[in-house]
Amino acid sequence: MSVFFTPVSNGLPPALVTYGWCRSAYTVVRSLARRGVEVHVADSSRLAMCRFSRFARSFTRLPDFYSEPVAYIEALAAAMERTGAEVLLPCFEDVELVIRHWDALPRATRVAMPAMSDWAVAEDKLNYLARVGAAGCPVPRTWQVSNRAELDSIAAQVDYPVLVKVRMGNGARGVEIVDSPTELKDSLLAMVDTYELAQHRWPIIQERLAGRKFKLDGVFCNGEPVGMSPFEILRCKGAGKFGTSTFRRSVDEPTVVEHATTALRALNWHGMFNTDWICDDHGVPHLIDINGRLSGGVAVPYEAGMDLPWLWYQVSAGLEPDANLQTCAGVPVRWLLGDAIAFVEHVGAGKLREALGMLKPVRGCRHDDFVWSDPLPLVGEALDYFAKFLGARGSVRPMTKGMVR
Structure with missing residues (x-):
């Protein structure tokens, strides 16, 4: 008997999800497969966690999009043709390549992405400040x-x-x-x-702002919000809530939602995005970063009831977005492997009290990278990180040329 999840035949167009080594892509795969979508996965790593998921119909090995952008687009186009996928969901910075080389993909490909000019503004940590600030969004x-x-x-x-x-x-x-x-x-x-x-x-x-720290992930369609969900950052890989978050909780923060709406409207956004916010001494949230893609913490909105991958898929496919989704506040979500890495880093830095706090169980906690019904992706994720750790000569934050520019 097959161990793979088999979507029902419901007329939903098949999807291809890129960046399959990352837990954010895994959330997309889980979400869509459970909705009945046939999901194919692609990545440059042979150990990509999503390929081990029972929710993935197939896996395609791609070149690295930073170092081989032309080969990446060619291989991506071939994967779309071979799998029959019609909806493309690029889950990382390869969004930029898809925007630039849209005409190299199969004509039937459906994707939700902003104009290149809007993408370029949003991705630049200086340029977005003027546009969203002029629209009334607080910025540092x-x-x-x-x-x-x-x-x-x-x-x-x-x-x-x-x-x-x-x-x-x-x-x-x-x-x-x-x-x-x-x-x-x-x-x-x-x-x-x-x-x-x-x-x-x-x-x-x-x-440097030092107040409460939030993220807000969302989906826009032609400059208007389809779904947004804020969550509070409670722990990160680095000390003092610095770096990639590993433990968060969904929250009801209408001010963050209001400011995010203002900012993304100013950018005429279309597709998936994530934002970072830190409050000042008066409790006012300031927008400190925008990324035109999934965040690593997109599992938080998903587990809290705001199925952003599904909304992203619907907008990409040209379907009517589900207007009935709501975020349930107070849902804790943890990145298991991230906390394991953070534990080692904190112990090595002599921060034993903070490290021990990571071992404390949290009632009702859900996870970015693990569900009991689909355990193998966590194993693949750990092996992939270990391989990257060795390849980076012991760095827990491996770099690829072009990632920072």
Whole structure:
């Protein structure tokens, strides 16, 4: 007897989900298969967790889209043809490649994505600030640096600590907290050298907000919201809730939803997105980042009742989006492997109390990367991370050229 999940025949067009090594793509696969969609998976890693899921109909190995963009698009187009998939759901920065090379994909391909001009603004950690700020969305104070003289001047006037951030990055890569003028200058110039940044792409300097931290994931259709769901960040891989989140809880935060609506309308958004928010000393949430793709924590809205992958699929396929979905506040969701990595990092840094707190069980907690009915993806995820760990010579945050720019 087959161990694979078999969708019912219901006329829903088959889908292909990329970036299948990541838990966010796994949430998409689970969501759509349970809705009766035939789901195919693609990724550059042979250990991609989604290929081990009983919800995946097939797996296609693709080139790395950072290092081989043309080959990636060619292989992706071939995978769409071979599997018969009609809806394409690019789950990471390959969204940009799909936008740029849309005409290279099969003509029947359906996908929800913004215009290239809107994508470029949203993905730039400097450029989006002016547009959404002008629309009324709160954003942190930010300074642009293009030469050493400007760097010296800004370093002498800002209040510390501040953040140094590359214009385009992923996770906590290319982001540092600095506490003094010397640290600021050393950190920024080191990033310029490490990532080989052109002068017009030097990192920005941004005030550090220290209040509650939220994410909001959502789907827009032609500049209007289809579904959005905020959740609070309770723990991250790094100390002080810094870096990729590993433990969060769904919340009812209408102010965050209101500001996110303002921001994404200003960007005329179409498709999936995620946003990051930190409150100031007065409790006002400020938008600190936008990404035109799934977040790693998209399982939180999904487990709380807001099935964003399904809404994304519906918008992509040209179907009427489900208007009856609601988020249930108070649902805790944990990234198991992320907490395991964070535990090792915290122990190594001597933060034993924080590390031990990760071992505390939480009643009713759900997971990004594990469900009892489909246990093998967690094994694949662990093996994939271990292989990347070895390939990166012991780094728990492996880098691919082009990821930070």
